[in-house]
Amino acid sequence: GAVVSQHPSWVICKSGTSVKIECRSLDFQATTMFWYRQFPKQSLMLMATSNEGSKATYEQGVEKDKFLINHASLTLSTLTVTSAHPEDSSFYICSARKPGLRIDNEQFFGPGTRLTVL
Amino acid sequence: AQSVAQPEDQVNVAEGNPLTVKCTYSVSGNPYLFWYVQYPNRGLQFLLKYITGDNLVKGSYGFEAEFNKSQTSFHLKKPSALVSDSALYFCAVRDIGYSTLTFGKGTMLLVSP
Numbered sequence: 012g013a014v015v016s017q018h019p020s021w022v023i024c025k026s027g028t029s030v031k032i033e034c035r036s037l038d039f040q041a042t043t044m045f046w047y048r049q050f051p052k053q054s055l056m057l058m059a060t061s062n063e064g065s066k067a068t069y070e071q072g073v074e075k076d077k078f079l080i081n082h083a084s085l086t087l088s089t090l091t092v093t094s095a096h097p098e099d100s101s102f103y104i105c106s107a108r109k110p111g112l113r114i115d116n117e118q119f120f121g122p123g124t125r126l127t128v129l
Numbered sequence: 130a131q132s133v134a135q136p137e138d139q140v141n142v143a144e145g146n147p148l149t150v151k152c153t154y155s156v157s158g159n160p161y162l163f164w165y166v167q168y169p170n171r172g173l174q175f176l177l178k179y180i181t182g183d184n185l186v187k188g189s190y191g192f193e194a195e196f197n198k199s200q201t202s203f204h205l206k207k208p209s210a211l212v213s214d215s216a217l218y219f220c221a222v223r224d225i226g227y228s229t230l231t232f233g234k235g236t237m238l239l240v241s242p
Contacts, residue, residue, distance in 0.1 A: 017172075045229065054219065054234040055173070104172050118230060120165070120173040 013039050015107050017121035024095055025129055032090045032124045034105030040085035041107035045118065046078075049102040061088045095128040102126075131156045131224040135233035142210045143241050150205040150236045152194075152220030162203040163221040163230065164194055173219065179203060190214070210240045 014037040024030050034044055042063050047055040059069045059080050067080035077099075079091040088107075092099050102125050106118040132155045142148045154160055161180055165173040177188025184196040194205045203220060220233040 015172075043228075052235075052237075054232045057229055060229060102170070106173075117163075117175060117178065119175070122172040123170065125170060 013107075013109065013117075013119040015041075015105065015119045015121040017103075017105055017124050019124060020122060021125040021127075023127045023129065026096050027094055029091055029093045030095055030126060032092075032103055032105075032126075034088045034090070034107070034121050036086045036107040036119070039107075039109050041088075042085060042110040043108045044082060044088040045106045045108075046080060046088075046090050047104045047106070049104060049123075051102075055104060058090075092126065095126070097128045100126055100128045131160075131222050131227055131231045133220050133222050133231055133233035135218075135220055135236045137236050138234075139237045139239060141239050141241065144212050145209050148207050148210045148214070148238065148240070150218050150220075150238060152203045152205065152233060153201050154203060154220070154222045155201065156222060156224040158225040160201075160203075161223040161225075162194075162196065163223070164188065164192070164203075164205050165219045165221065167217045167219065167235075176205070176218075210238075212240045212242055214238060215240045 016035045018033045044061040046058045049055050058073045059067045061067045061080050061082040063082045069075050082088040104123045106120045108118050134153045163178045164176040167173050177186050179186045179196045187193045192207050217235045219235050221230040223230050
């Protein structure tokens with residue numbers, strides 16, 4: 012199988028604090044990981060693409076300094092929401108893709124992290 | 130550019146009846162199409178994908194989807210719906226020139242007993 016985990020599954024924090032979310036591929040190495048944000052009853056919006064050992068590629072409109080992404084190893088990527096505010100409250104989902112050049116390489120999704128900023 | 134449209138926000142069907150969740154796409158090259166399902170407060174679960182070959186693709190939990198190139202559609206179907214199929218369904222596309230998936234807005238499927 013291909014399992015992706017996220018930790019924590021939910022977090023509540025005060026406005027102005029930073030929150031780190033971890034995404035791990037448990038049984039495979041992922042050279043590429045993706046971070047999505049999902050608002051209630053809406054689709055997934057890609058925030059950034061994370062490649063192991065290099066800087067993340069952010070989508071237009073996503074603040075790099077606010078959403079720090081680190082892909083330190085082939086099995087771990089982290090998303091840090093810095094100086095969180097209530098409008099950052101959302102459901103954050105990561106996914107991982109197995110290495111290789113196959114265009115149809117499937118993405119495996121984590122269970123998501125619910126962030127609530129008070 | 131690549132895009133996906135799911136024209137229905139919600140689909141209601143009675144248990145035991147067939148269901149269809151619609152999806153159309155737009156790509157410049159050959160499309161790679163996917164269906165995912167999401168249960169409340171959970172991540173996405175893969176249902177099926179079309180890469181090449183037979184236009185009818187069979188996936189998990191009895192779901193299938195038909196690729197129609199002329200209509201640029203990839204509708205999700207199931208012959209007999211279950212109450213447990215109630216969830217949010219996402220269609221996604223990846224064009225040969227892109228490294229990322231583009232998702233539709235999602236369709237909520239409600240199956241009534």
